[in-house]
Amino acid sequence: MILTVDVGNTRIKAAVFEENNVLENFVFEKNELEKKIKKILEKFQNCSDLVVASVGNIEKESFLTFENRLNVHFFTHEDVFPFHNQYATPKTLGIDRMILAAGATLQFPKKNRLVIDAGTCITYDFIDENDNYLGGAISPGLRLRYESLHQFTAKLPLLTFEEPENYVGNSTKQAIHSGVVNGFVYEIDGFIDEYRAEFSNFIIILTGGDAEFLAKRLKNTIFANSNFLLESLNQTFQYKIDND
Incomplete structure (x- = not known):
């Protein structure tokens, strides 16, 4: 399972995927980030990867606190894209x-x-x-x-x-x-x-x-x-x- 997180200018959206199937969607405020992700991972304990795309002002350390539980990935301009x-x-x-x-x-x-x-x-x-x-x-x-x-x-x-x-x-x-x-x-x-x-x-x-x-x-x-x-x-x- 993969947990994807989109940090926008206003709110955070997240979803848990099993291959290409969405298991559940989430929307929450930025100040709830660590608490909400913790709850998501408690519910979906088979998540192996946390994948983040961010345009907001959330520090990476907020996500890296979960490195002991799963692999954390941040998309950057250096990544490979299909275009x-x-x-x-x-x-x-x-x-x-x-x-x-x-x-x-x-x-x-x-x-x-x-x-x-x-x-x-x-x-x-x-x-x-x-x-x-x-x-x-x-x-x-x-x-x-x-x-x-x-x-x-x-x-x-x-x-x-x-x-x-x-x-x-x-x-x-x-x-x-x-x-x-x-x-x-x-x-x-x-x-x-x-x-x-x-x-x-x-x-x-x-x-x-x-x-x-x-x-x-x-x-x-x-x-x-x-x-x-x-x-x-x-x-x-x-x-x-x-x-x-």
């Missing part, structure tokens, strides 16, 4: 984006793939049908959009996500919800349209905390999987073992 990295600044490419690109390459061979991860930020990652990672885009996620409207204006309130009642917001509150939520959806559909216009044999993979919400609203056909990063982490680890 050719054409990014102009490869060392600055987030490990989470590299894992997503690897998962898309392994799960959907010989296709043009666009991976959209809608979390704290929205990231777009494009891997062509020849397994070249070409890059993508980064923009603010839903929460950041609400927060920026409040922090960088004098009077706009800080709101949390709420579905707009109408495209035409008839109050400041509804205008903010319409602008943030509809703008979020229009942006993603617009990016997808641009890629579709240029590339055929195309698949879109949507993941992240807001994937379920978006899947119902995007006009484009997508493959939605909120756990795609954890699944990709497991598959990329298997690829690493086979190709090191």
Whole structure:
């Protein structure tokens, strides 16, 4: 069994895999890391490897405390990946984006793939049908959009996500919800349209905390999987073992 851990900007997600089968998923706060992993390992005592991808500010020592129980692995830019990295600044490419690109390459061979991860930020990652990672885009996620409207204006309130009642917001509150939520959806559909216009044999993979919400609203056909990063982490680890 393998325990995969994704340390994001906001929360930590984890999953236990037996080969490619997910046995259980977990979501918890960063300050709960050691306590939660201890409980997971008590429940799944046959875990042999702990595989970590981190973009958050968790110290490695928090994971290394479990080295006496299983093998601990941290993905870095030096690891082997199943795509050719054409990014102009490869060392600055987030490990989470590299894992997503690897998962898309392994799960959907010989296709043009666009991976959209809608979390704290929205990231777009494009891997062509020849397994070249070409890059993508980064923009603010839903929460950041609400927060920026409040922090960088004098009077706009800080709101949390709420579905707009109408495209035409008839109050400041509804205008903010319409602008943030509809703008979020229009942006993603617009990016997808641009890629579709240029590339055929195309698949879109949507993941992240807001994937379920978006899947119902995007006009484009997508493959939605909120756990795609954890699944990709497991598959990329298997690829690493086979190709090191």
